[in-house]
Amino acid sequence: MAAERTLGGSIAGSVAATRRLWRTPGVGPLLVLVPFVALLALKPILPEAGIVWPRDIAVPFIDWINVVVDVFHKHEIFGVFTVKDVTRAIAFGIEWPLDIVHGLLAGGFRSIGIPAIPWVMIAGLAAVFGWWLKGWRLALLAGGCIVYFAVFGKWSLSMTTLSVVLVAAPIAAAVGLALGVVGAKSRPFERALWPLLNVMQSLPHFSYLIPVALFIGVSHRAGAIATILFAIPPMTRLTLLGLKGVSEEVREAGVMAGCTRWQMLFRVEIPAARDSLMLGVNQVIMQCLAMVVIASFVGAKGLGQDLLFRLQSLRLGQALENGVAVVLMAVMLDRLSRALSEKQPERRPDGPFWRVHPYLMVAALIIVVSIVLSLLTPYAQTLPKNATITTAPFWDMVVEFITFTLYDPLSVIRDGLLVHVLIPLRTGFQWMPWIAVASLAGAIGWRLAGPRLAATAAGFVCFIALTGFWERASITAYMVFFALILCLIFGLPLGIWASKTAGRTRFVQLLCDTFQTFPSFIYLIPVIMLFQVGDVAAITAIVIYAAIPIVRYTIFGLRGVPNETIEAAITAGCTPRQILWKVRMPLAFPEIMLGVNQTIMFGLFMVIIAAFIGTKDLGQEIFRALTFADAGKGLVIGLCVAFIGLTVDRLVVEWSEQRRRQLGLA
Amino acid sequence: MAEPILTCSSVWKLFGPKPRPFMDRHGGAPGLAAILDEGYIPAVRDASLDVNAGEILVIMGLSGSGKSTLLRCLARLIEPTAGAIVFEGQDLLKATNRELTQLRRHKMGMVFQHFALLPHRTVLQNVAFPLEVQGIDRRTRETRAREMIELVGLEGRERYYPRELSGGQQQRVGIARSLAVGPELWFLDEPFSALDPLIRREMQNEFLRLQNMLHKTILFITHDFDEAIRLADRIIIMKDGIIEQAGTATELIENPETDYVREFTKDVARDRLLTVATAVRPAAAGETTQGEVEADATLADVAPQVIEAERPVAVVDERGRMVGVVDRYGLVDAMYADRS
Numbered sequence A: 001m002a003a004e005r006t007l008g009g010s011i012a013g014s015v016a017a018t019r020r021l022w023r024t025p026g027v028g029p030l031l032v033l034v035p036f037v038a039l040l041a042l043k044p045i046l047p048e049a050g051i052v053w054p055r056d057i058a059v060p061f062i063d064w065i066n067v068v069v070d071v072f073h074k075h076e077i078f079g080v081f082t083v084k085d086v087t088r089a090i091a092f093g094i095e096w097p098l099d100i101v102h103g104l105l106a107g108g109f110r111s112i113g114i115p116a117i118p119w120v121m122i123a124g125l126a127a128v129f130g131w132w133l134k135g136w137r138l139a140l141l142a143g144g145c146i147v148y149f150a151v152f153g154k155w156s157l158s159m160t161t162l163s164v165v166l167v168a169a170p171i172a173a174a175v176g177l178a179l180g181v182v183g184a185k186s187r188p189f190e191r192a193l194w195p196l197l198n199v200m201q202s203l204p205h206f207s208y209l210i211p212v213a214l215f216i217g218v219s220h221r222a223g224a225i226a227t228i229l230f231a232i233p234p235m236t237r238l239t240l241l242g243l244k245g246v247s248e249e250v251r252e253a254g255v256m257a258g259c260t261r262w263q264m265l266f267r268v269e270i271p272a273a274r275d276s277l278m279l280g281v282n283q284v285i286m287q288c289l290a291m292v293v294i295a296s297f298v299g300a301k302g303l304g305q306d307l308l309f310r311l312q313s314l315r316l317g318q319a320l321e322n323g324v325a326v327v328l329m330a331v332m333l334d335r336l337s338r339a340l341s342e343k344q345p346e347r348r349p350d351g352p353f354w355r356v357h358p359y360l361m362v363a364a365l366i367i368v369v370s371i372v373l374s375l376l377t378p379y380a381q382t383l384p385k386n387a388t389i390t391t392a393p394f395w396d397m398v399v400e401f402i403t404f405t406l407y408d409p410l411s412v413i414r415d416g417l418l419v420h421v422l423i424p425l426r427t428g429f430q431w432m433p434w435i436a437v438a439s440l441a442g443a444i445g446w447r448l449a450g451p452r453l454a455a456t457a458a459g460f461v462c463f464i465a466l467t468g469f470w471e472r473a474s475i476t477a478y479m480v481f482f483a484l485i486l487c488l489i490f491g492l493p494l495g496i497w498a499s500k501t502a503g504r505t506r507f508v509q510l511l512c513d514t515f516q517t518f519p520s521f522i523y524l525i526p527v528i529m530l531f532q533v534g535d536v537a538a539i540t541a542i543v544i545y546a547a548i549p550i551v552r553y554t555i556f557g558l559r560g561v562p563n564e565t566i567e568a569a570i571t572a573g574c575t576p577r578q579i580l581w582k583v584r585m586p587l588a589f590p591e592i593m594l595g596v597n598q599t600i601m602f603g604l605f606m607v608i609i610a611a612f613i614g615t616k617d618l619g620q621e622i623f624r625a626l627t628f629a630d631a632g633k634g635l636v637i638g639l640c641v642a643f644i645g646l647t648v649d650r651l652v653v654e655w656s657e658q659r660r661r662q663l664g665l666a
Numbered sequence B: 001m002a003e004p005i006l007t008c009s010s011v012w013k014l015f016g017p018k019p020r021p022f023m024d025r026h027g028g029a030p031g032l033a034a035i036l037d038e039g040y041i042p043a044v045r046d047a048s049l050d051v052n053a054g055e056i057l058v059i060m061g062l063s064g065s066g067k068s069t070l071l072r073c074l075a076r077l078i079e080p081t082a083g084a085i086v087f088e089g090q091d092l093l094k095a096t097n098r099e100l101t102q103l104r105r106h107k108m109g110m111v112f113q114h115f116a117l118l119p120h121r122t123v124l125q126n127v128a129f130p131l132e133v134q135g136i137d138r139r140t141r142e143t144r145a146r147e148m149i150e151l152v153g154l155e156g157r158e159r160y161y162p163r164e165l166s167g168g169q170q171q172r173v174g175i176a177r178s179l180a181v182g183p184e185l186w187f188l189d190e191p192f193s194a195l196d197p198l199i200r201r202e203m204q205n206e207f208l209r210l211q212n213m214l215h216k217t218i219l220f221i222t223h224d225f226d227e228a229i230r231l232a233d234r235i236i237i238m239k240d241g242i243i244e245q246a247g248t249a250t251e252l253i254e255n256p257e258t259d260y261v262r263e264f265t266k267d268v269a270r271d272r273l274l275t276v277a278t279a280v281r282p283a284a285a286g287e288t289t290q291g292e293v294e295a296d297a298t299l300a301d302v303a304p305q306v307i308e309a310e311r312p313v314a315v316v317d318e319r320g321r322m323v324g325v326v327d328r329y330g331l332v333d334a335m336y337a338d339r340s
């Protein structure tokens, strides 16, 4: 008894001593590296399984998942139908709204002899919508985009894409909202929901495509279903956050007014969370567009599919032409939905109907005029092919010019980068034993928040290793890592520059906003043009796409430094340079780290898509899984990608929060 | 004195995991040390009070002293850990949710520190909201809401949205909304704390004007003692979740029961609060007086006259009978009694 107690006491004592050392500034951070460095040094005597877990003894997650998938896929419930039958039936349910919307926008209804809405009417209504939301600029933008689609011969393709978004977004928003509401009302459900959302939002697009292809088949509607599934998580997340963010007082005001539970939800909480919910709607729409482009891999029609064909046959000019249309679509949808989310209810003027509802009156006018026009001339209904302009020759010229003039210098850069930087770096990443990486993640987690975070972080790494995809994963990691370095090199100075004046900030933020709305797939086009295929092209695509958060968060962090602090620094006699490096940067650093985190997330999304241009990482595997409709493999690799991201995410977010609390910024 | 309309006896509210078993373990009355030791937050401890019909009862205390928590227990917005709350003979803690909703729809109104208006509704729709959730038809509820808006002096702003109003105006909307159902019991949680001093003053006058017309039973929270003195019939002083003392402003100032109350009331402008009655002494034999003052005038009102008078001033009650005299020394003694 007594011996036990002293033993326990001395263990507790040494634990406490370690903990003290652990917390000592200057020493603690280095201690984190000890197991990592030790394991690196011990690599020669580590068993093979500790370095790269061999494929043949990999934990057969894939088989397990496929067994489950097979049960759903082939075996019949009650001997009547399979789950696949059910999912296919549901998928058919989405067919008719798709058909109706597409018919209205472009195809018309031949069987009952009703033509599609004339394009002039769509353009006019889009403009009025923009005008009502935010004024004439948005009207011009929305109307102009629609006119572009019509005049430049992209009408049918772009309206097909738009119809999928118009059908998928409301469904995804409704489902996401419902899940979020249940989560906000039920603690256990919410607890289950958060990790699920985290994983789902870091799964690459392709992981959604494979099961959909398997259970629904390769078709336009499968693309729509994948699009819906992909867009649900952000809505759920923002619903949860929004409902939690409703102030306690407002809720109490509802209770004191005598609301029942439903009245509370629909008349108090949801309206009060409106801003957050509408932001969710914006995200849903943008995710839908991003996904519907990529869903062309499982047969979604529209701009994405056309783009994919052109890219595959390396007709870059035509691909670029399509890319421009996708970009315009993205900008239009983003600006409209964002204006919708920012629109506050307005006081109505008094007076006759036309004074109270001027926009409705104009819309009615446009409808009448365009019907008359389309009766007068078929050109107002749909522009015939010979009346449209194609820009493909122009783009071909551009591509040709670039390849001619830039091919040699670019290939020198490419090859130099490859030989002197990328290949050594890749070798370095592949050389690292997985145990060392897991121990590093674990040690950082432990230091930040104790055993739970340590177990989570190390667990993620172990999962990746045990699936047998360690080598592939290390290639993914190396590409994202190198891209991150480049993003920092370009993004940080840009962010610092932009944070200097309000004007620059606005300008750069507008650029970031715009670039961020483009579906990631689009970034491949210029990159292929410049570097053909391979690692350099992939990394360039990642850098362009993933530098955005770094810039954004740097600006945000630097501009978020309290004015008083800066004034204090000025009165203390700091030079501008000192203010930047001694005051603003340290205070903005936690925010910048969140940007780094986001950049890594974006990078992971892009690196998988970049598999399309021939990389050798996880993306390639997932691509192959898509070809063979191997749902298990698709999901497991998707999880590997997600876990790379989540490991970093958990650690960085935790660190950043702690640091912000220390700085008194949170 | 009127009948108590709301009675609360030995109400406790502890924040923390599973507070009820903890209370039971300590025989229903845990000490402060035990509470803090086990990591509970003692928001309200053993609070008992009666609220009389038609009175303005002000709850005072520093930030974190448990005022809001006590008020929310009384409105049953939060569940007390222990105790009993009886409103018009009905035990609120035993009331079902449906009964509570009915009570709130007809008998209770509440005004919030940060207004808690619904941002997506106009002024009119905000004020009509409690009526709307009862299912009252649109015409009726909007007529009623318009009356309330007029009552708080916001006519012409019916179609504004809350974001278009100043803080004072927003709180007027909050007040109108809480009065729309014609409640008997009116809760106000620091209604004027978020407002500028000048506006605050104006709103206090407004509030008194309304109460003169409406005669509600009012529970009013503030941490501003001057506000309490202006508005209160009775004041409750809370500290660390405990009711330190309850009484009229004069009682608290004259007879503080604890050091805390004494400290709290120390800096009050006593001359505006205390009446001549507190400084009066019986006339000595053969003493002659110069002029007269009323017994229920405040010391501040009579100070110039008393100080300038060469001889003591006669004090008379409302029927003009002399009850005693007051002189300079009596005046000073009464005003600085706490420092002597």
Ligand SMILES: Nc1ncnc2c1ncn2[C@@H]1O[C@H](COP(=O)(O)OP(=O)(O)OP(=O)(O)O)[C@@H](O)[C@H]1O
Binding pocket: B015, B016, B041, B042, B043, B061, B062, B063, B064, B065, B066, B067, B068, B069, B070, B223
């Ligand atoms: N939901 C809650 N969970 C945990 N503790 C709480 C909660 N609500 C209040 N408390 C704590 O209970 C104590 C009393 O809080 P209360 O809000 O009643 O104080 P108050 O007197 O109204 O203060 P203020 O003047 O700042 O409004 C405080 O210590 C507070 O931190």
Ligand SMILES: [Mg+2]
Binding pocket: B067, B068, B069, B189, B190
């Ligand atoms: Mg309070």
